[in-house]
Amino acid sequence: MMIKMEKKGEWLVGNLGDAEAGMPAGQLLREQWKLPKKLVHLLFQHKDILLDGLSVGQHVITAAGQEIRLRVCQPEELGLAPVTHPLTILYEDDHLLVADKPAGILLHPTEPGHQETLDHWVAGHFQRTGIQAKVRHIHRLDQDTSGAVLYAKHALAAALLDERLRLRQIKRNYIAFVHGQLKQKQGTIDQPIGRDRHHPQRRRVSPHGETAITHFLVRQSWRDAALLECRLDTGRTHQIRVHLSYLGHPLIGDVLYGGRAEFGLKRQALHAERLRFLHPFGEQEIEVYADWPPELLELQQRLS
Template sequence: MPNRYEFQIEDNRGRLDKLLAEQINDLSRSKIKDLIQSQQVLVNGKSSKVSYHVQAGDHILVTVPALKALNVVPENIPLDIVYEDQDVIVVNKPQGMVVHPSAGHPDQTLVNALLYHTKDLASSPEGFRPGIVHRIDKDTSGLLMIAKNGPARISLERQLARKSNKRQYLAIVHGNFNEDSGLIDAPIGRDHYHRKKMAIVENGKNAVTHFTVLEQFKGYSLLSCQLETGRTHQIRVHLAYIGHPVAGDPLYGPHHTLQGQGQFLHAQTLGFTQPTTGEQLEFKVAVPPIFRKRLTELRETQ
């Protein structure tokens, strides 16, 4: 079924495409432009131009056609499996791998690899993310827990909601600190001006990150970050917000930064309660080679 968005405009609001980008968080500016040009956006019952300036009293109806179902297939992609039992798989995801298929990444994802590894993955309402209960960004490396059945999915999702599991990251960030540790409590939502970015926004979702300074170098620091919540890009947004963006971050960091394969952010430690036995499990994995190499170089410049 298509999605529909309806707006009654009370004042003059500028360009049609810009207004819709501000109002509909799920759609990019380019997608909105495509919808307007394909006459899926009606202003007062008629198709309009992208550059139309919205007026007070306008009625806008946006129809987003239903996406074609993604055909998720097993692919023989190597996996670094840290732990597996009848309920859960713990995987060490490499940098550069997307967690689940999407319109922009239909294959070569962690889910494609998992489907080749096992037929036992918890179903998902969307169909394209079996077993997935949480995600890390494409260019963030490290640990993910995967549910192999329905009860395990429910248990792991409840642990995430109750903040009872452990998710600790290592990050190389720009700048140095006067304090040894800190807490960032700032709500996160979609950036109003850049649709691919998240930002600190007044009406965003509650987001809390704890950090500890482990080492300091010339112009950079190594942090341990503990997630209390799990918002999209949370650590990257929060650290940029306090003036210490993650090194190598192409979205939230400066152009002059450490050279690597994306942001220097690694999900090092993951802890949770085993869904059936109640056993407390905790896993820890080393940073990838490029992360370790840059750390060594920073230490040598001291």
């Protein structure tokens, strides 16, 4: 478990406790804190780890109460041109940021000409607030999906969050309006997803695809539609859209996967409502909610 650390210029600074005492510094970083081995090697090689202000080697034994400094926040290029645009920030601290993505905008550039994505807006926020860091999103949302997106504000935070995502320790909950009534009130869709050979933009359930697991719970039902809460264990492209279409209940508005464009909705009815995870620095629980956009609130009212 990583200790709580604050950003001070190019350094992350914290104090070691009893749980971190009495072991070689290299072992603390690699085995207890699970830092990438390459990063640990570079920290010691460049003398970018200090204990009580002194550069130390990997075999120096740590002690409770020592101040530890890691130089991991060196100035970086943003990685793309910053765009000034209003950005709804759901959570932010020294290490990470959660932004609320509206539907209709790409999360990141997929072609050289894309100059207006959520990543560009986050770059604009970094520039305005003096953050000299590469824009790093931890997971993705489709263009017409709205909701919470997690970003790291330095390379170490990105490495730790990427690993937690791989270990399924970042819980992502979505709300989805689908066609029809489901027979089951809750369930798990464990079906691999691969590319559709006949349509370059589509994905499909395929025995040769990658593992994909979606849990769902029916929150509300109407005569010809239902509101589901979905939780992902994996993050395959179009995963919820493919899995719900496979069940025979495509998303309202998702014409790519068999849904119908009804109720004036110009997008698929999918919203990333909640993110929940333990903070990589200090392990406190972070739970972030993204309010439903007006068009989904209106859809719920029209169905009711």
